[in-house]
Amino acid sequence: MTTTMERPSVPQEELARQALGAPRRGVASRIASRTGGGFIQVFLVLIAIFWTVPAIGLFVSSLVGAQDSGSGWWTFLLEPAQLSLDNYSNLLSNDDLVGSFLNTVLITVPSTLGVVLVGSLAAYAFAWMQFWGRDWIFLIVIGLLVVPVQVGLIPVAELYGQLGIFGSIPGVVIFHIAFGLPFAIFLLRNFFAGIPRDLLEAARMDGASEWTIFRRVVLPLGLPAIASLAIFQFLWVWNDFLIALVFAGRDVQPLTVFLQSQTRQFGESIDVLAPGAFLSLIVPLIVFFSFQRYFVQGTLAGSVK
Amino acid sequence: MAEDEPGLHGEGQVATAGGAAAVNAPDSQPGLGRSWWSLAYLLPALFLLAVVVLYPILYTIVRSLFDANGDSFVGLENYGDMFTDPATLISIRNNAIWVVVAPIVVTTLGLIFAVLTERIRWASVFKLLVFMPMAISFVAAGIIFRLVYQADPDQGVANALVVSVHDIFADSSAYPGAGPREEAELSSVDGGFESTATYGVGDSVALGLVGFAPGDVSPDAVPASEPAAGDALQGVVWLDFAVGGGGEEGSIDNDELGLPGVVVQAVQDGTVAASTETGADGAFVFEGLADGDYTLALPRDNFREPFNGLDWLGPALITPAIIGSYVWIWAGFAMVLIAAGLAAIPRDALEAARVDGATETQVFRRVTMPLLAPVLVVVLVTLVINVLKVFDLVYIIAPGSVQDDASVLALQMYRVSFGGADDQGLGSSLSVLLFLLVLPAMAFNIRRFRREQS
Numbered sequence: 001m002t003t004t005m006e007r008p009s010v011p012q013e014e015l016a017r018q019a020l021g022a023p024r025r026g027v028a029s030r031i032a033s034r035t036g037g038g039f040i041q042v043f044l045v046l047i048a049i050f051w052t053v054p055a056i057g058l059f060v061s062s063l064v065g066a067q068d069s070g071s072g073w074w075t076f077l078l079e080p081a082q083l084s085l086d087n088y089s090n091l092l093s094n095d096d097l098v099g100s101f102l103n104t105v106l107i108t109v110p111s112t113l114g115v116v117l118v119g120s121l122a123a124y125a126f127a128w129m130q131f132w133g134r135d136w137i138f139l140i141v142i143g144l145l146v147v148p149v150q151v152g153l154i155p156v157a158e159l160y161g162q163l164g165i166f167g168s169i170p171g172v173v174i175f176h177i178a179f180g181l182p183f184a185i186f187l188l189r190n191f192f193a194g195i196p197r198d199l200l201e202a203a204r205m206d207g208a209s210e211w212t213i214f215r216r217v218v219l220p221l222g223l224p225a226i227a228s229l230a231i232f233q234f235l236w237v238w239n240d241f242l243i244a245l246v247f248a249g250r251d252v253q254p255l256t257v258f259l260q261s262q263t264r265q266f267g268e269s270i271d272v273l274a275p276g277a278f279l280s281l282i283v284p285l286i287v288f289f290s291f292q293r294y295f296v297q298g299t300l301a302g303s304v305k
Numbered sequence: 306m307a308e309d310e311p312g313l314h315g316e317g318q319v320a321t322a323g324g325a326a327a328v329n330a331p332d333s334q335p336g337l338g339r340s341w342w343s344l345a346y347l348l349p350a351l352f353l354l355a356v357v358v359l360y361p362i363l364y365t366i367v368r369s370l371f372d373a374n375g376d377s378f379v380g381l382e383n384y385g386d387m388f389t390d391p392a393t394l395i396s397i398r399n400n401a402i403w404v405v406v407a408p409i410v411v412t413t414l415g416l417i418f419a420v421l422t423e424r425i426r427w428a429s430v431f432k433l434l435v436f437m438p439m440a441i442s443f444v445a446a447g448i449i450f451r452l453v454y455q456a457d458p459d460q461g462v463a464n465a466l467v468v469s470v471h472d473i474f475a476d477s478s479a480y481p482g483a484g485p486r487e488e489a490e491l492s493s494v495d496g497g498f499e500s501t502a503t504y505g506v507g508d509s510v511a512l513g514l515v516g517f518a519p520g521d522v523s524p525d526a527v528p529a530s531e532p533a534a535g536d537a538l539q540g541v542v543w544l545d546f547a548v549g550g551g552g553e554e555g556s557i558d559n560d561e562l563g564l565p566g567v568v569v570q571a572v573q574d575g576t577v578a579a580s581t582e583t584g585a586d587g588a589f590v591f592e593g594l595a596d597g598d599y600t601l602a603l604p605r606d607n608f609r610e611p612f613n614g615l616d617w618l619g620p621a622l623i624t625p626a627i628i629g630s631y632v633w634i635w636a637g638f639a640m641v642l643i644a645a646g647l648a649a650i651p652r653d654a655l656e657a658a659r660v661d662g663a664t665e666t667q668v669f670r671r672v673t674m675p676l677l678a679p680v681l682v683v684v685l686v687t688l689v690i691n692v693l694k695v696f697d698l699v700y701i702i703a704p705g706s707v708q709d710d711a712s713v714l715a716l717q718m719y720r721v722s723f724g725g726a727d728d729q730g731l732g733s734s735l736s737v738l739l740f741l742l743v744l745p746a747m748a749f750n751i752r753r754f755r756r757e758q759s
Contacts, residue, residue, distance in 0.1 A: 040421050040424055040425065041425060043421070044418075044421055044422065044425060044431055047418070047431075047435070048430075048431055048434050048435070051434050051435050051437075051438075051633065051636075052434055053462060054449045054450065054452075054453050054462070054633065055437075055438075055449060057449065057452050057453060057462055058445075058448065058449045058452060061452055072458075072459050072460060072462070072465055073452075073462075074462065074465070118349045118350050118353065119350065121346040121347070121349065121350065122346060122347050122349070122350035122351070124346055125343040125346035125347045126347075129342065129343035129346065130343070131343040131344070131347075137351075139751055139754070139755070141354070142750050142751055142754050143747045143750065143751055144354065144358055144359075145747075145750055146690050146743045146746045146747050146750065147358060147362065147740065147743070147747075148693070148694045148715070148736070148739045148740060148743060149694075150694070150696075150715055150718050150719075150735075150736045150739050150740075151361055151362055151365050151736045151737075151739070151740050152357060152358060152361040153718075153719075153722065153723075153732075153736070154361075154364075154365060154368060154722055154729050154732055154733055154736065155360065155361035155364035155365055155368065156357055156361055159356075174353070174357065175357060177353060178353040178354060178356070178357030178358055179357070179358065181350050181353060181354055181358075182354070182358075185350060210342050210346075214346075235440060238442070239441065239442030239443065239444070239445075240442075241442065241443060241444050241696075241697045241700075241701075242696050242697060242715075242719065245719075245723075246719075246723055256442055256444040256445075256697075259444055259445075259448065260444055260700070260701060263447075263448065263451065263701060264705065266451055266704070270452075273448055274448070274452070277444070277445045277448040277449065278445075280441075280442060280444065280445050281440075281441040281442065281445040284440040284441050284442070285437065285440055285441065287440070288437065288439075288440035292433070295440070296436075296641055299439075299638060299641060299642065300641070300642065300645055
């Protein structure tokens with residue numbers, strides 16, 4: 001584990017591959033060969049079902065009309081006819097929900113781009129530039145990894161009030177970028193530091209400026225780490241609830257805050273809640289399935305946040 | 306890596322540098338970029354960190370020494386309030402439960418999954434399924450689990466499961482809530498009923514029950530008839546109620562149904578001498594009973610209320626229930642990290658131990674676990690930090706009426722500062738407490754990093 005943070009690309013990808021697949025013979029196989037692998041198979045199938053059922057429940061509930069919700073969602077196995085897309089078509093005409101979905105996008109995209117930009121610049125400086133107090137400042141950044149966002153809520157709310165951006169999207173975005181930076185700098189700096197010195201040296205010999213080296217050497221080589229960071233930040237902001245709850249005004253509230261406001265009448269709102277929640281989680285899931293490898297790499301490198 | 310990168314060598318780099326490069330040449334060795342250059346790269350990040358993260362830490366500490374509006378200095382009063390306020394004490398207690406239980410459960414499950422999946426062919430599918438919840442928001446997960454924990458077993462899958470497991474081991478009773486009419490000859494005993502009179506061999510007894518709808522009687526039931534006299538102790542248990550009215554109380558009228566499946570006991574001197582069950586017409590017979598006086602008892606199992614599952618979202622179970630949803634989300638994280646740790650263990654070490662004759666249990670305990678320990682520590686520390694800050698799940702899953710019982714520090718901080726009370730002095734002191742609690746983790750991170758650097 002400890003080695004994964006240091007070395008770029010190859011070992012991490014290898015670990016990621018093994019972490020998410022590639023069965024190997026190990027302790028369990030020895031145990032299994034004695035007890036018969038059947039037990040392990042059955043146990044893991046049960047666990048897999050156990051892990052999947054809650055999410056399936058949400059999905060099926062999102063397809064069941066309110067009038068049918070008197071019986072459990074699992075009865076759809078007996079009468080699939082009760083499923084319909086009505087709830088989803090109703091969602092599209094729900095202005096609050098559509099608006100909050102757009103707000104989520106408007107908050108998430110700049111927050112992600114911002115962290116990648118600001119974070120990679122700083123990470124490059126920490127990795128390859130010499131300046132006074134570099135190591136100490138970097139240690140402080142590592143320390144900031146675990147600062148709870150709660151600490152920022154009251155002071156920044158007051159600050160935003162004075163600046164007149166309380167309740168606005170820029171306020172939410174700035175908060176997200178700032179609290180995303182320690183992780184971003186930590187992740188990218190470690191990766192950038194693993195880029196072979198010769199490459200940078202060669203570029204400097206060729207007369208490249210720092211900016212050129214950053215743009216043409218470090219960024220392309222650091223792409224795997226930048227992708228991990230972007231995915232993490234995207235998911236983190238997309239899924240955020242607390243920061244938006246405090247800093248986003250009612251007219252710019254994202255999907256998570258809108259959904260929470262509907263949970264007060266949980267039973268009655270299920271027609272909106274179930275499809276809305278599904279909408280809110282399908283985007284992260286698509287991102288997750290498309291970029292699993294980077295996601296796992298980021299998890300491996302960035303634990304202890 | 307480098308070889309794969311198109312456009313890395315060649316034309317690109319030289320383009321922008323121009324004259325500056327010549328000037329920079331002497332000191333532009335890698336690792337020696339000039340200070341004022343680095344400032345431009347660092348400034349945006351340092352500015353944001355200073356204003357939005359560092360300054361708030363200091364300000365929060367100062368703010369916690371002032372009153373609700375921030376007008377007057379109150380010293381440590383907020384901290385005093387914090388540790389005497391019952392709501393905060395509950396949230397501290399809940400946080401303690403969270404911190405002790407959740408990381409251990411998650412890590413244990415992650416370890417079990419990681420070890421077991423080394424064995425199966427579909428490991429990647431399994432890992433993907435279990436890891437998937439990591440990608441979704443606490444809000445969506447909270448809504449998922451509000452559904453899971455719905456109280457009605459026809460709505461919530463948790464109770465549906467609990468009830469069906471329960472019903473496998475304990476038959477649900479046939480006649481919940483049934484009982485005799487007041488004037489009947491049965492008296493209530495310990496949830497069941499017992500006849501006030503005694504009977505002997507040769508007697509025929511009619512026991513009338515009411516208190517539930519004829520529609521709820523088993524479809525096998527047929528109308529009861531007066532118990533025929535016989536040479537055993539016999540009788541009938543029937544529903545003393547005719548659909549559509551009519552009929553006389555206490556007598557078996559036409560179409561009044563017998564109650565099948567009722568357990569009847571003949572009791573002598575407080576011990577059950579014989580036990581039988583009524584047939585489709587409600588008739589029962591005690592064959593081969595010795596002479597003597599018996600009271601007839603209908604034990605309480607006949608009348609038990611049906612089991613409707615647990616009150617997951619009630620005050621008593623709310624914290625374990627929410628921890629359950631947290632485990633659902635984070636077990637995949639622990640599994641993936643531990644699986645990576647297992648993958649990094651050198652095969653040689655394991656094989657060497659086996660060659661030396663170690664059993665699999667010994668190999669696991671003496672070789673695998675010690676080599677895995679650093680990973681387990683990282684997983685645990687990560688989870689502890691995360692659990693300390695848990696907020697969304699509790700806020701979403703706990704219904705308004707039990708939020709007081711489910712509250713944790715982060716939730717309490719929000720509720721106190723923004724959720725109506727608007728006491729930002731007390732809120733700040735709660736933030737400071739949270740911050741103090743993560744300080745050891747901060748030290749852990751810094752130490753770990755410095756060790757890896759050296």
